[in-house]
Amino acid sequence: GAVVSQHPSRVICKSGTSVKIECRSLDFQATTMFWYRQFPKQSLMLMATSNEGSKATYEQGVEKDKFLINHASLTLSTLTVTSAHPEDSSFYICSARQWDRGPEAFFGQGTRLTVV
């Protein structure tokens, strides 16, 4: 099966600093990657969609200057939370799909971000 690896699984950072989360597809080429945010006991909220080599498309209400997404290769996408604040504390999850596998998407294990 397709494997998506997300790193780190947990991170604590100080308010005002930036933190980078990596999402890698280990055994397939991810033409599209998605970034989600999940609050406790809630569903996944799509933040942005990125296609390899293109600028990410952000969902309404998501600040693109705060959540920087880079999808420079077919196996790696990164999400950088800039100038993090406590309200950015959340569970961030990436998913990836391969262009010739239809709508099937595979998820990373998620990153728990805590901003103190």
Next chain:
Amino acid sequence: QQQVKQSPQSLIVQKGGISIINCAYENTAFDYFPWYQQFPGKGPALLIAIRPDVSEKKEGRFTISFNKSAKQFSLHIMDSQPGDSATYFCAASQYSGAGSYQLTFGKGTKLSVIP
């Protein structure tokens, strides 16, 4: 506007029983309906998925029933086990152009299987 409505919000089932989770949708452009299982602190894992041209799909103890005319689909977990205790999300996908698909999730159902 919630495009995929999921119920119940929580479910308690005795070990060996059948767990049933229901979802309904409005957008007839949806053409792929996956179910995901999520354990605490982990990302969702694809459990089983169905296309609208099929009314039922079974994989092991997990079955999706799909009613296209009613725009409803459900997940049945047979012989439920404590290890099935997790949050289950239904989702629906539609083609959004340029080779891209977008998933819309239900709000999730927390399943607890008690011994």
